[in-house]
Amino acid sequence: MKTLVLVEHEGGAIKDATLATVTAASQLGDVDLLVAGSGIGSVADAAAKIAGAGTVHVADGAHLEHQLAEDVAPIIVALMGDHDAFLASATTTGKNVAPRVAALLDVMQISDILSVEGEDTFTRPIYAGNAIATVRSKDAKKVITVRGTAFDKASREGGSGSVSEADAGASSGKSSFVGAEVSKSERPELTSAKVIVSGGRALGSSEQFHALIDPLADKLGAGVGASRAAVDAGYAPNDYQVGQTGKIVAPEVYLAIGISGAIQHLAGMKDSKTIIAINKDEEAPIFQVADVGLVGDLFKIVPELTEKL
Amino acid sequence: MKLLVAVKRVIDYNVKPRVKMDGSGVDLANVKMSMNPFDEIAVEEAIRLKEKGAATEIVAVSIGPAKAQETLRTALAMGADRAILVQTEEEVEPLAVAKILKGIVDEEQPGLVILGKQAIDDDSNQTGQMLAALLGWPQGTFASKVEVAGSDVTVTREVDGGLETVKLNGPAIVTTDLRLNEPRYASLPNIMKAKSKPLATKSPGDFGVDVAPRLETLKVLEPPKRQAGVKVGSVDELVAKLKALGVAK
Ligand SMILES: Cc1cc2nc3c(=O)[nH]c(=O)nc-3n(C[C@H](O)[C@H](O)[C@H](O)COP(=O)(O)OP(=O)(O)OC[C@H]3O[C@@H](n4cnc5c(N)ncnc54)[C@H](O)[C@@H]3O)c2cc1C
Ligand SMILES: Nc1ncnc2c1ncn2[C@@H]1O[C@H](COP(=O)(O)O)[C@@H](O)[C@H]1O
Numbered sequence: 001m002k003t004l005v006l007v008e009h010e011g012g013a014i015k016d017a018t019l020a021t022v023t024a025a026s027q028l029g030d031v032d033l034l035v036a037g038s039g040i041g042s043v044a045d046a047a048a049k050i051a052g053a054g055t056v057h058v059a060d061g062a063h064l065e066h067q068l069a070e071d072v073a074p075i076i077v078a079l080m081g082d083h084d085a086f087l088a089s090a091t092t093t094g095k096n097v098a099p100r101v102a103a104l105l106d107v108m109q110i111s112d113i114l115s116v117e118g119e120d121t122f123t124r125p126i127y128a129g130n131a132i133a134t135v136r137s138k139d140a141k142k143v144i145t146v147r148g149t150a151f152d153k154a155s156r157e158g159g160s161g162s163v164s165e166a167d168a169g170a171s172s173g174k175s176s177f178v179g180a181e182v183s184k185s186e187r188p189e190l191t192s193a194k195v196i197v198s199g200g201r202a203l204g205s206s207e208q209f210h211a212l213i214d215p216l217a218d219k220l221g222a223g224v225g226a227s228r229a230a231v232d233a234g235y236a237p238n239d240y241q242v243g244q245t246g247k248i249v250a251p252e253v254y255l256a257i258g259i260s261g262a263i264q265h266l267a268g269m270k271d272s273k274t275i276i277a278i279n280k281d282e283e284a285p286i287f288q289v290a291d292v293g294l295v296g297d298l299f300k301i302v303p304e305l306t307e308k309l
Numbered sequence: 310m311k312l313l314v315a316v317k318r319v320i321d322y323n324v325k326p327r328v329k330m331d332g333s334g335v336d337l338a339n340v341k342m343s344m345n346p347f348d349e350i351a352v353e354e355a356i357r358l359k360e361k362g363a364a365t366e367i368v369a370v371s372i373g374p375a376k377a378q379e380t381l382r383t384a385l386a387m388g389a390d391r392a393i394l395v396q397t398e399e400e401v402e403p404l405a406v407a408k409i410l411k412g413i414v415d416e417e418q419p420g421l422v423i424l425g426k427q428a429i430d431d432d433s434n435q436t437g438q439m440l441a442a443l444l445g446w447p448q449g450t451f452a453s454k455v456e457v458a459g460s461d462v463t464v465t466r467e468v469d470g471g472l473e474t475v476k477l478n479g480p481a482i483v484t485t486d487l488r489l490n491e492p493r494y495a496s497l498p499n500i501m502k503a504k505s506k507p508l509a510t511k512s513p514g515d516f517g518v519d520v521a522p523r524l525e526t527l528k529v530l531e532p533p534k535r536q537a538g539v540k541v542g543s544v545d546e547l548v549a550k551l552k553a554l555g556v557a558k
Binding site: 010066068069070073091092093096097098099100101102103104106107109110111112121125126127128129130131132133134135137138172173174175176177178179181182183191194195219220228231232237239244245252264270274275276287288289290291292293294295304305309 | 320322325326328334335402403404407426427429430431432433434435436437438439440441442443446447448449450451453463466467468469470471472473474475476477478481486487488522523524525526527528529530531532535537538539540541542543544545546547548550551554556557558
């Protein structure tokens with residue numbers, strides 16, 4: 001089988017999520033890559049070095065700078081003439097473009113796969129991860145998004161793909177990029193952090209969230225996450241949200257601080273290797289999944305913990 | 310402009326889904342069902358656009374069993390003007406839902422279609438993007454802000470790295486994220502009024518759509534259970550655990 005993987009990149013760097021998607025694709029067959037963007041020669045060269053890379057198709061054009069789904073989907077559809085499966089990461093980028101490709105190819109997308117069980121059979125979470133479905137696709141071509149935490153990352157080195165120019169097409173003229181507010185952080189990205197410290201509604205305010213969570217995260221070299229309640233209340237920006245509808249994370253250690261453990265939150269973090277919970281309510285559902293729990297007031301515990309580390 | 314809103318009847322978000330013993334699916338017998346939370350946000354956004362004068366009429370659509378009428382009545386009670394139920398007892402996959410919605414769009418000619426970003430049962434996150442592709446329309450997915458000026462729609466999107474704003478030349482598709490708005494509750498008088506609002510019933514065949522599934526579900530299992538761990542009694546013990554895990558020096 002010949003697969004095509006969409007390479008996600010930002011500021012010239014290929015995202016870790018893409019490396020996991022390459023691993024999923026390699027379980028299906030040969031892996032070609034697509035790099036779309038503007039002035040992306042160096043990204044294409046880096047993509048060709050990914051272990052297992054075949055042909056790296058490069059669609060380079062000024063109108064592709066922000067990789068709008070309206071403009072990228074037709075490029076993928078054209079390349080699917082000689083590929084059997086298209087795979088993208090289940091990130092906001094992948095989720096935006098892949099269903100558009102699927103509809104244009106008249107196939108049903110298989111979202112957020114956890115494993116490849118055969119060339120047409122996959123597992124995927126449904127109901128916020130409370131059930132795992134094994135599904136078989138009857139479509140001739142497959143369109144798949146891949147959960148990054150479920151697959152090992154392919155190596156960034158060792159590949160010897162060949163770079164090939166693809167038709168970049170033209171702007172659809174129907175959508176345009178206006179601007180972005182990119183959160184800047186020196187901390188590790190949530191989806192690849194080894195340790196995550198997450199805060200919930202109990203933090204009470206943005207000031208307290210940052211005054212308590214940030215120093216602890218700094219001590220542990222951790223990424224910072226949040227529950228939906230904390231994000232909705234404005235304690236943390238939207239891209240911190242962990243859960244069914246936020247980011248899916250699986251660090252070595254996840255610290256849930258003042259988070260109750262609603263199923264929608266658990267959906268995003270329960271595959272973490274070790275879960276540590278701090279909560280004043282010993283009945284909080286988070287303790288049902290926590291490996292280590294400490295019952296008490298986070299406003300006392302967290303400063304003491306940060307200090308003692 | 311006319312607005313179309315897609316609403317799905319799903320398991321209530323407060324209910325913990327139970328997997329059937331025989332591995333055939335999730336047990337929905339006697340389970341509370343509600344409007345998909347993202348679709349409530351979609352309905353609310355449509356109403357706000359109408360209140361602002363940016364929209365003239367709101368049509369709510371659901372594809373599902375006869376009971377999905379209740380979901381549509383909820384949308385009408387919130388403030389939608391009329392509803393269309395495309396009735397089928399089959400489970401309809403996002404691709405077929407998108408095709409049916411395209412049929413409705415062709416008939417109704419809305420300037421904007423608002424959907425949820427994700428149904429909390431199948432967690433597919435596909436239907437809006439698929440509908441946009443089938444129509445050849447632009448899409449603003451995962452919206453946390455929507456502004457309509459004439460036929461243009463400006464959408465702020467929640468993306469992994471923060472926020473992104475795009476401008477769409479309508480007609481367009483928008484899918485909602487959680488922070489777009491806080492849906493209102495329907496008042497009792499509005500619930501009564503909704504009973505007499507028009508609700509048309511159609512079938513997938515009316516739109517020439519074959520709803521036969523493309524994905525065959527072989528089995529549905531519970532995820533591996535996590536064992537509850539230990540409670541520690543003090544911060545010092547927690548520090549020791551963190552050291553043992555190798556994440557603290
Ligand atoms: C469609 C939908 C999607 C959703 N998606 C997500 C998602 O992706 N991610 C997500 O997180 N949520 C999501 N939610 C929301 C989810 O249902 C919960 O509402 C949310 O996770 C609760 O956040 P929380 O645990 O911070 O707040 P709460 O549930 O209010 O919990 C606060 C906790 O802090 C504890 N506490 C209070 N004070 C202290 C103190 N001083 N010291 C120690 N502990 C204290 C309390 O005992 C309590 O357990 C979603 C909901 C819906 C409907
Ligand atoms: N059967 C349906 N009836 C009406 N709307 C639906 C249906 N299925 C999906 N949708 C819409 O599509 C959105 C995304 O669903 P999904 O792609 O299944 O995650 C939902 O939030 C609804 O707005």
